[in-house]
Amino acid sequence: MATWRVHLVGLTLLTALLLSGCGNTPTAAPPVSSEVGTGTLEFRANGEDFVRQGFVTSDGWAISFDHLYVTPANLTAYQSDPPFDADAGGMPQAAVQVSLEKPTTVDLAAGDAQADPILVGAVEAAAGRYNALAWELVRAADGPADGAVILMEGRAAKDDVMLPFRISLDGERAYVCGDFVGDERKGILQAGETADLEATFHFDHLFGDGSAPPDADINRGALGFEPFAALAQDGMVDVDMSALQAGLSAEDYAKLTEMHLAHVGEGHCQNTSES
Amino acid sequence: MPGAKSIRWYYLLPLLLLPALALAAPVTAHGSNISYTIGPAVALVAQFDNGEPMAGAQVTIYAPDDPVNPWMTGTCDAEGRFTFMPDPDRPGNWEVQVRQSGHGDIVVIPVGAGMATAAGMGEGVARYAPVMQPVGGVGGYTPLQLLVMGASVVWGCVGTALFFINRK
Numbered sequence: 356m357a358t359w360r361v362h363l364v365g366l367t368l369l370t371a372l373l374l375s376g377c378g379n380t381p382t383a384a385p386p387v388s389s390e391v392g393t394g395t396l397e398f399r400a401n402g403e404d405f406v407r408q409g410f411v412t413s414d415g416w417a418i419s420f421d422h423l424y425v426t427p428a429n430l431t432a433y434q435s436d437p438p439f440d441a442d443a444g445g446m447p448q449a450a451v452q453v454s455l456e457k458p459t460t461v462d463l464a465a466g467d468a469q470a471d472p473i474l475v476g477a478v479e480a481a482a483g484r485y486n487a488l489a490w491e492l493v494r495a496a497d498g499p500a501d502g503a504v505i506l507m508e509g510r511a512a513k514d515d516v517m518l519p520f521r522i523s524l525d526g527e528r529a530y531v532c533g534d535f536v537g538d539e540r541k542g543i544l545q546a547g548e549t550a551d552l553e554a555t556f557h558f559d560h561l562f563g564d565g566s567a568p569p570d571a572d573i574n575r576g577a578l579g580f581e582p583f584a585a586l587a588q589d590g591m592v593d594v595d596m597s598a599l600q601a602g603l604s605a606e607d608y609a610k611l612t613e614m615h616l617a618h619v620g621e622g623h624c625q626n627t628s629e630s
Numbered sequence: 631m632p633g634a635k636s637i638r639w640y641y642l643l644p645l646l647l648l649p650a651l652a653l654a655a656p657v658t659a660h661g662s663n664i665s666y667t668i669g670p671a672v673a674l675v676a677q678f679d680n681g682e683p684m685a686g687a688q689v690t691i692y693a694p695d696d697p698v699n700p701w702m703t704g705t706c707d708a709e710g711r712f713t714f715m716p717d718p719d720r721p722g723n724w725e726v727q728v729r730q731s732g733h734g735d736i737v738v739i740p741v742g743a744g745m746a747t748a749a750g751m752g753e754g755v756a757r758y759a760p761v762m763q764p765v766g767g768v769g770g771y772t773p774l775q776l777l778v779m780g781a782s783v784v785w786g787c788v789g790t791a792l793f794f795i796n797r798k
Contacts, residue, residue, distance in 0.1 A: 437738070438723065438725075438736075438738040440737075442661070442663070442735075484697065533736065534725075534736050536727055536729060536734035536735060536736055537729075537734070540692075540697060540698050543697060543698060557732070559732070567731070571731075572678060572679075572680060572682075573731075573732070620734070621729055621732055621733055621734035622734055622735060622736065623661035623662075623733075623735070
């Protein structure tokens with residue numbers, strides 16, 4: 356019996372050690388350094404022109420959004436050295452990092468067609484180069500998107516059909532990304548000044564892009580809008596994850612749940628919630 | 631050997647978790663890949679994840695001492711290739727951003743001080759990083775993961791040996 360106990364303890368310890376290696380939990384943030392001065396670091400969320408201006412899906416539906424709610428949480432900016440490569444995996448190695456922990460629901464469709472990316476929040480941060488960003492997408496605890504991780508409300512039109520839609524997506528996610536890729540540099544914070552970082556969402560990955568060829572990479576992996584339109588009742592698409600699981604084909608539902616919307620500008624992120 | 635029979639199989643169970651460790655490797659989405667080689671100049675090759683070249687992609691290069699203003703801009707050729715010679719008097723991390731069709735990536739190329747000499751760039755080759763290394767350990771695994779994987783292999787060998795010893 357005693358031998359069994361020894362073996363059981365050994366087995367348990369080894370299993371625990373193995374499992375402990377699977378996590379990618381960010382480390383606690385060190386204190387903000389005052390030696391280099393501080394500035395204001397803004398965290399922003401951006402649905403890009405696809406959300407602000409609408410677009411035509413890969414299957415020909417003209418989509419416009421009235422509201423598109425997401426709830427980022429635990430946004431963490433890193434001064435990563437060496438620079439972080441999301442494709443290589445792991446987590447940023449940073450002596451300086453700052454976080455905006457509180458979940459904040461924002462509407463990516465707010466403002467006009469030329470509106471700036473949506474401000475999620477700002478923190479005082481040590482001056483320096485913030486070249487990596489991690490964040491979580493969590494379920495809204497209250498407000499218009501209560502209970503949803505992503506809530507899309509708008510209209511879709513094709514030929515002589517117009518369908519209002521309200522699509523509520525579930526499934527919390529966590530992402531880690533490298534430097535922002537785009538027309539401008541982000542995250543370069545000078546003492547006494549303001550810089551921003553951006554969590555970018557590519558909804559064309561979900562619906563496809565009618566301006567791209569049908570066999571383009573962006574459209575091969577997209578659902579389009581037709582599978583959602585097929586779930587319309589009484590002239591409206593009003594679905595949550597349960598309805599989507601019941602109504603979509605297994606292939607389309609798998610695509611939906613595996614959809615990777617998170618970017619930093621055009622740079623890609625690693626979905627750490629799948630690790 | 632008292633207790634040897636009870637070692638037969640269950641000490642091998644942790645080995646079943648090794649595939650799970652493999653699954654714990656980072657999950658990456660679609661996107662683009664930029665590789666480079668170092669010779670007399672830096673030669674980049676930019677491809678989408680499916681292997682297609684990023685033909686005509688926009689290239690923006692930032693020098694180490696000015697990460698805001700581009701040091702050079704250009705476009706990839708039809709094969710997704712782009713070549714440039716960094717200023718050897720500006721050592722540090724040269725950043726190269728490549729973008730096309732809503733996809734993009736940045737690679738960071740460390741360049742050592744005093745790379746250029748009268749003999750040309752060749753003498754500075756060793757001061758370049760020849761390939762990008764994953765952050766946080768070998769192959770993207772943390773040191774703890776590597777340690778546990780090594781311990782599991784050793785443990786598995788011991789268990790296997792005990793299993794066959796016990797059968798005799």
